[in-house]
Amino acid sequence: MGVSQGFWHHELWLPPGATWEDLKESADTHYPQPQDLLLCIPGALLLIFVRCLFERTVALPLGRGLGVSDKRRPKVQPNTTLEGFYVLLGRTPKEEDLISLAKQSDLPIKKVETWFRHRRAQDHPRLMKKFCEASWRFIFYFTSFFSGLALLYDKPWFWDPTVCWLKFPQQPLPPALGWFYLLELSFYCSLVATLPFDVKRKDFKEQIIHHIATITLIFVSYCANMIRFGMMVMLVHDASDYILEFAKMLHYLKWQRVCDAVFIAFAVVFIVSRLVVFPLVVYYYFVTKLPLFPVSCLINAFLVVLQLLHIFWSYLIIHMIFSVILRGEKRQDARSDTEESDGSEAEDPAKNQE
Incomplete structure (x- = not known):
């Protein structure tokens, strides 16, 4: 009990001079309640179920109808020795390992190299799987962004x-904003839960950092009643995400000219929203208008982490535009799937930014 009381002490969560009594609910006034966020667990499970249903009944038939097709991949001859090394020790053996495996298998080194190359290709995610994932995220981000816009357009703040x-932290919570918050938290929890099964990108570690930072910010800002600020942050981030997923879908359909145009639109929206609006408007007023207290310092730290990721992904996006779209160089994704170089479907660099 003492630990719980210490964790929820008002001096940690609220600005100086404010207490939890200031956020006491009445019949007409509702404030965020931390226990409400427990609904994100069944919410995440529900979203995973809806996603599986959507991908099977909508995205898969849509992809087939529009011509998405997977490349035929060479079959791998069963080999216990090579399979054991592949599973337990690594997918890309070194030269000395190849020599040893060739002797154990009584095969030429070239055939061992070919076996591992084909085996890696076998594990590489199919183009249809990528299309289905992008379709699901497009639907969610599109719905999330325009729903958030509809909820906020008439709000003076x-x-x-x-x-x-103004009057923070005594800002009543409209039920619609509370449900929107819960939906966003459930979605990012579902992304974390499905990371091991989704297409793995080269910036897998950055994705994990991003998801952890996002979930922490949503949770903490809700408990501290920073709903208005949190809604602004989420809307700024959602502004470009659905355009990115749409560009991916076009890429998988091999509609490259349309894809390039959409990607450039995404780049403009991403850079304006993440490198201009977010730091100079949203973050600036957070730093200048809110006094320092423990939770505000924590939120500030995670916002800086997000901004560093924005800069990293902006570099990839700009590099993509200049090197591939404008100069016509060979497409090779800095955020592509692992083992992309083994001849599977290539993906555009920053087209998978987050």
Whole structure:
């Protein structure tokens, strides 16, 4: 009990001078309740179920109808020795390992190399799987962004960030914003749960950092009643995500000219929203209008982490535009799937930014 009381002490979560009594609910006024966030667990499970249903009944037939097809991959001859090494020790053996495996298998070194190359290709995610994943994220981000826009367009603090912190933390929570918060938290929890099964990108570690930072920010900002600020942050981030997923879908369909045009639109929206609006408007008023207290410092640290990721992904996006779209160089994704170089379907570099 003492640990719980210490964790939820008002001096940690609220600005100086404010207490939990200031956020006491009444019949007409509702404030965020931390226990509400427990609903994100069944919410995440429900979203995973809906995603599986959507991919099988909508995305898969849509992809087939539009011409998405997987490349035929060479069959791998069963070999216990090579399979054991592949599973237990690594997918790309070194030269000395190849020599040893060739002797154990009584095969030429070239055939051992070919076996591992084909085996890696066998594990590489199919183009249809990528299309289905992109379709699901497109639907969610598109719905999330325009739903958030519909919820906020008539709010004065959406157009004037100075109003965002007016009378904080005594800002009643509209039920619709509470449900939107819960939906976003459930979605990112579902992404973390499905990471081991989704297409693995080269920036897998950055993805994990991003998801952890996002989940932490949603959880903490809800408990501290920073709903207005949190909604602004989520809307700024959702503004470009659905365009990115749409560009991926076009790429998998091999509609490259349309894909390039959509990707450039994505790049403009991403850079403006993440490198201009987010730091100079949303983050600026967070730093200047809110006094320092433990939770605000924690949120500030995770916002800086997100901004560093924005800069990293912006570099990939700009590099993609100049090297591939404008100069016509060979496409090779800096965020592509692992083992991309083994001849499977290539993917555009920053087209998978987050």
